Amino acid sequence: xxxxxxxxxxxxxxxxxxxxxxxxxxxxxxxxxxxxxxxxxxxxxxxxxxxxxxxxxxxxxxxxxxxxxxxxxxxxxxxxxxxxxxxxxxxxxxxxxxxxxxxxxxxxxxxxxxxxxxxxxxxxxxxxxxxxxxxxxxxxxxxxxxxxxxxxxxxxxxxxxxxxxxxxxxxxxxxxxxxxxxxxxxxxxxxxxxxxxxxxxxxxxxxxxxxxxxxxxxxxxxxxxxxxxxxxxxxxxxxxxxxxxxxxxxxxxxxxxxxxxxxxxxxxxxxxxxxxxxxxxxxxxxxxxxxxxxxxxxxxxxxxxxxxxxxxxxxxxxxxxxxxxxxxxxxxxxxxxxxxxxxxxxxxxxxxxxxxxxxxxxxxxxxxxxxxxxxxxxxxxxxxxxxxxxxxxxxxxxxxxxxxxxxxxxxxxxxxxxxxxxxxxxxxxxxxxxxxxxxxxxxxxxxxxxxxxxxxxxxxxxxxxx
Amino acid sequence: xxxxxxxxxxxxxxxxxxxxxxxxxxxxxxxxxxxxxxxxxxxxxxxxxxxxxxxxxxxxxxxxxxxxxxxxxxxxxxxxxxxxxxxxxxxxxxxxxxxxxxxxxxxxxxxxxxxxxxxxxxxxxxxxxxxxxxxxxxxxxxxxxxxxxxxxxxxxxxxxxxxxxxxxxxxxxxxxxxxxxxxxxxxxxxxxxxxxxxxxxxxxxxxxxxxxxxxxxxxxxxxxxxxxxxxxxxxxxxxxxxxxxxxxxxxxxxxxxxxxxxxxxxxxxxxxxxxxxxxxxxxxxxxxxxxxxxxxxxxxxxxxxxxxxxxxxxxxxxxxxxxxxx
Numbered sequence: 001x002x003x004x005x006x007x008x009x010x011x012x013x014x015x016x017x018x019x020x021x022x023x024x025x026x027x028x029x030x031x032x033x034x035x036x037x038x039x040x041x042x043x044x045x046x047x048x049x050x051x052x053x054x055x056x057x058x059x060x061x062x063x064x065x066x067x068x069x070x071x072x073x074x075x076x077x078x079x080x081x082x083x084x085x086x087x088x089x090x091x092x093x094x095x096x097x098x099x100x101x102x103x104x105x106x107x108x109x110x111x112x113x114x115x116x117x118x119x120x121x122x123x124x125x126x127x128x129x130x131x132x133x134x135x136x137x138x139x140x141x142x143x144x145x146x147x148x149x150x151x152x153x154x155x156x157x158x159x160x161x162x163x164x165x166x167x168x169x170x171x172x173x174x175x176x177x178x179x180x181x182x183x184x185x186x187x188x189x190x191x192x193x194x195x196x197x198x199x200x201x202x203x204x205x206x207x208x209x210x211x212x213x214x215x216x217x218x219x220x221x222x223x224x225x226x227x228x229x230x231x232x233x234x235x236x237x238x239x240x241x242x243x244x245x246x247x248x249x250x251x252x253x254x255x256x257x258x259x260x261x262x263x264x265x266x267x268x269x270x271x272x273x274x275x276x277x278x279x280x281x282x283x284x285x286x287x288x289x290x291x292x293x294x295x296x297x298x299x300x301x302x303x304x305x306x307x308x309x310x311x312x313x314x315x316x317x318x319x320x321x322x323x324x325x326x327x328x329x330x331x332x333x334x335x336x337x338x339x340x341x342x343x344x345x346x347x348x349x350x351x352x353x354x355x356x357x358x359x360x361x362x363x364x365x366x367x368x369x370x371x372x373x374x375x376x377x378x379x380x381x382x383x384x385x386x387x388x389x390x391x392x393x394x395x396x397x398x399x400x401x402x403x404x405x406x407x408x409x410x411x412x413x414x415x416x417x418x419x420x421x422x423x424x425x426x427x428x429x430x431x432x433x434x435x436x437x438x439x440x441x442x443x444x445x446x447x448x449x450x451x452x453x454x455x456x457x458x459x460x461x462x463x464x465x466x
Numbered sequence: 467x468x469x470x471x472x473x474x475x476x477x478x479x480x481x482x483x484x485x486x487x488x489x490x491x492x493x494x495x496x497x498x499x500x501x502x503x504x505x506x507x508x509x510x511x512x513x514x515x516x517x518x519x520x521x522x523x524x525x526x527x528x529x530x531x532x533x534x535x536x537x538x539x540x541x542x543x544x545x546x547x548x549x550x551x552x553x554x555x556x557x558x559x560x561x562x563x564x565x566x567x568x569x570x571x572x573x574x575x576x577x578x579x580x581x582x583x584x585x586x587x588x589x590x591x592x593x594x595x596x597x598x599x600x601x602x603x604x605x606x607x608x609x610x611x612x613x614x615x616x617x618x619x620x621x622x623x624x625x626x627x628x629x630x631x632x633x634x635x636x637x638x639x640x641x642x643x644x645x646x647x648x649x650x651x652x653x654x655x656x657x658x659x660x661x662x663x664x665x666x667x668x669x670x671x672x673x674x675x676x677x678x679x680x681x682x683x684x685x686x687x688x689x690x691x692x693x694x695x696x697x698x699x700x701x702x703x704x705x706x707x708x709x710x711x712x713x714x715x716x717x718x719x720x721x722x723x724x725x726x727x728x729x730x731x732x733x734x735x736x737x738x739x740x741x742x743x744x745x746x747x748x749x750x751x752x753x754x755x756x757x758x759x760x761x762x763x764x765x766x767x768x769x770x771x772x773x774x775x776x777x778x779x780x781x782x783x784x785x786x787x788x789x790x791x792x
Contacts, residue, residue: 009608010643076496083499087509088539093497115494122490134490135513137541184540186547188579225652225694231611234618234657236649238611268779269686275775281645281686283609301782370778377775 010282017284020397021274024384028059059384061435064391065104068406071391072097075403076112088132091123091146096407098152102451103410103441108153117158120146128166128173138170139184144196147203151450151458159461168206171197179214190231191222195244198251199448203455205462207251216254219245226281227262228270237266239279239292246296247447255303264300267293268373275377276385276396277412286395287386287405290378290412295446297373298419305369305422367426371419378416379434382409411449414441424452474504475511480524486510487517505535516545521552530563537567543576547583560584561595572603578612582619593624601633608637609646618653627658642678645687652694668695668702676712683716684723689730704739717748724752725773728765735762736787762787 007015076097086093094116101108108116122134123146129138130146150158174181174197181193194215201207221233222245228237229245246263249255270277270293277289386393386409392401393409417440418424420432424443433439445455475481488510491498501509512532515525529546532539550560564581571577585596597620603613621627631654637647655667672695678688692712696703703709709730716727731749735741741761749761752768759767766784770777 008641008643010641077498079497079499081500081502081505084501084505084536085538087499087501087505087536088541090497090499097497111494112496115492116496118492119495119497122492122495131541132539134492135487135517136539137544139540183575185544186583187540187544188575188582224649225697226649226690230649232615232618234622234653235615236611236646264779266690268776271775273775280609281690282643283645370781372779372782374775374778 013284014282017396018273021276021285021381021385024059024397025380028061028384059387060389061383061439063104063383063387063435063439063441064389065438067389067391068104068410069101069106069391071401072100072403072406073108076108076116088136089142089145090133091120091130091142091149092132093403094120095145095149095152096403098149099449099451100403100407100410102152102454103414103444105442113153113155114157116153117150117161120150121161124161124163125170126166128163128168128170137184139187140174140181140193140196140200141183143167143170144200147200148448148450151203152454154454154457156461159458162204164204164206164462167200167204171201171206171211175211175213179216179218181215191219191229191241191244191248192231194219195248198248202251203448203450203458203462205459212252215252216249216257219249220257223258223263227259227264227266228280229263236280239270239277239289242267243292243296246299250299250303251447256307260300260303263296264304264372267296267300271373271378274381274385275374276381277378284396285381287382287393287412288395288408290382290386291408291415291449292412294373294375294378294412294415294419295449298371298415299446301369301372302422367422368420369422371416373419375416375419375432376434379413382413382416383434383439410441411444414444415446417441418443475507481511484511484514487513489513508532508535512542512545516541521549523553525549526553526555533567534570537571537574537577540576543580547580557584557588561588561592561599565599568603572607572610573612575612578616581616585620586623590624593620593626596620596624597626604637608641608644611646614646614650618650621653622657627654627660630654630658631661638678642682643685643687648687648691652691664695664697665699671695672706672708676708679712680715683719683727684725686726689726693730693733700737704734704737710734710739710745714744714748717752723772725769728752728769728772732762732765732769732783735765760787 075093079093083093098108098116107113119134120130123130123132123136123142125131125138127138129140130143131138132142136142147162150162171181173185174183174193176182176189178189180189180191181197182189183193187193197211198207198215201211218233219229222229222231222235222241224230224235224237226237228239229242230236230238231241235241242263246255246258249258269281270279270289272278272285274285276285276287277293278285279289279292382393385397386395386405388394388401392403393406394401395405399405417428417433420428424445428440430437442451442453444450445452448455450458476486486507508528508531512528515522515528526546526549529542529549532542533546536542549555550557561581561584564577564584567577581596581599585592597617600613600617600620603610604617607613621630631651634647634651634654637644638651641647651671655661655671656664661667672692675688675692675695678685679692682688692709693703696706696709713727713731713734716722717724717731728749731745739745746761749764749768752772753764754771763784766780766787769780769783773780
């Protein structure tokens with residue numbers, strides 16, 4: 001008798017995840033109330049029999065903003081003892097939470113805002129940079145998080161609390177002879193450190209030749225044979241480092257030194273059958289890569305668009321037709337509660353895009369592209385598989401929620417919703433947003449992952465200060 | 467394990483002369499953590515010795531206690547290094563300390579950076595030990611990112627390349643989808659001082675990779691590796707018959723995914739491969755009633771259908787096909 005093929009660890013793990021994810025999708029797509037009820041009963045039965053199974057709660061396509069804000073606000077105010085493992089990452093907790101709140105179009109009250117500014121001020125070292133908590137050694141990652149958190153809060157108090165001169169010294173101190181950056185005094189050197197340093201310098205308007213010297217060479221050496229970018233030269237191509245490497249290269253204006261074709265090819269192949277993104281080839285889907293992988297896809301698509309303009313005077317990016325767009329997600333339309341007439345929305349969007357009430361249809365369409373990745377599919381993964389009904393987001397089904405995943409799932413969702421647009425000034429169409437238009441999140445600056453309005457305010461502040 | 471460790475620091479005579487330093491959180495901190503008493507106290511004593519810069523044996527012991535409570539505290543790891551240097555402490559013991567911490571949680575940047583710092587100081591003597599340590603970690607998680615980074619660092623800084631290609635093979639035998647092992651393979655063939663470099667290794671590696679592809683045509687890792695073997699040498703890439711034939715082989719099969727074979731063929735065409743009738747027939751066999759067009763164009767169209775997640779990407783690739791490839 002022929003032996004059944006044995007599965008490898010990779011195949012087994014992938015199979016289990018697909019099982020969970022498609023279970024959710026099938027359940028959600030069940031078109032009649034009887035099937036839904038039946039499936040509900042089956043799941044309850046299986047749970048009672050200790051057959052480990054999925055949540056019985058029906059997943060919803062709405063973001064459920066009130067629950068999200070509840071989770072976020074609670075975290076900002078108090079964290080339990082289990083967070084001791086993040087005691088050296090508190091500026092990150094600030095950023096993850098504050099940025100998530102901003103993405104939802106909300107803000108914190110004055111009191112909380114002042115408390116946050118005060119707290120982050122205590123994390124700032126006397127020699128520049130921010131540590132993971134008061135009295136801790138300044139570290140590039142926590143500095144990046146603190147700066148981003150303060151920019152997200154916005155306002156004079158928050159922005160002026162950052163000591164730019166000392167920051168300059170700190171960044172210079174982290175610079176390595178090889179061109180890269182170390183995370184902290186005598187700390188590890190990798191592409192993350194490079195990105196955080198450059199992102200900080202760029203926002204604070206303290207970017208100079210000394211900081212960028214040799215950096216392009218270092219990041220270039222981290223692009224692998226696969227096309228993606230690894231943490232150090234030789235390391236495996238990885239979503240997080242790919243975002244960091246690409247963003248840094250764009251910020252220092254050396255992005256064309258990378259092999260963009262192979263980078264683009266690698267990045268689009270990270271979207272799997274679950275419709276979410278994986279971090280590395282043949283690894284599992286994870287909600288946080290929604291941002292780390294989708295952002296490079298959008299960045300690259302815009303880069304190609306710009307390059308084409310410069311070379312050919314017109315864009316080679318396939319505009320697609322909105323017909324293709326409708327066809328593509330037709331199967332979702334039954335599930336959408338939004339019953340707006342798309343044509344009237346399109347008209348409204350065009351009006352708001354131009355502000356003068358005159359329809360400039362062709363001009364509007366020229367500001368749109370077909371995203372290089374499956375954006376609606378990605379949104380689906382985030383909203384049905386990563387979103388926790390009680391608030392927060394997670395890596396994948398069966399994993400617990402946390403603030404890191406909440407931040408990057410929401411950030412990625414925003415990127416996906418705005419992926420049809422060539423620039424940040426154009427608003428998305430209803431059909432770009434999975435779920436009703438009420439699911440729309442604020443757009444982010446792709447190179448820093450800060451809400452655009454907040455970024456603009458900061459640039460105004462720091463570049464005036466020059 | 468010292469009995470004293472279960473006694474609060476404030477009650478240990480050894481620490482009677484030290485005034486613990488509380489965290490300067492301010493009156494209304496955000497993201498405040500409800501530390502357990504033991505955690506809070508240990509951190510208070512750490513802050514005291516850190517700010518007084520006391521580099522003593524008791525400081526060393528205290529950093530160990532602190533790291534057991536939160537191995538992610540990079541300030542403590544940093545200070546521990548300063549103390550180790552000041553005391554000229556046995557670094558072999560330090561390797562053991564790191565292994566003990568790793569047992570609880572090996573997914574921690576600080577631990578691995580510390581390991582690298584220690585191993586660098588100990589030098590080539592510990593090459594075997596570092597390879598063994600990473601091998602152990604990888605046996606539990608064959609794709610552990612930090613472990614692979616450390617292993618690569620060990621090879622380039624301390625040596626030990628002799629068995630690395632065999633190790634890669636061992637891992638790929640167990641799981642041919644292990645992309646980290648393929649990545650390591652590439653690292654070895656391009657950087658090992660014992661091998662001849664990419665070009666010298668190409669023939670044997672191509673043979674190895676094609677075997678893997680034919681066994682699992684849906685394995686992205688192997689296809690990407692194959693292409694990488696011809697890095698910077700387009701001519702060899704498009705003229706090597708084995709590359710072309712593996713594509714045709716896979717395309718002729720009805721029981722497997724054709725996407726990678728098609729995209730590889732597309733890349734070959736875009737790089738200048740002149741398609742033979744065999745290529746054309748093979749592709750046309752997969753086409754539905756697509757109009758007569760260039761082969762590259764047709765491949766893109768088929769890819770849009772066969773790999774629908776990337777439909778927009780294949781449409782974009784189609785738009786980029788230059789006149790030369792038509």
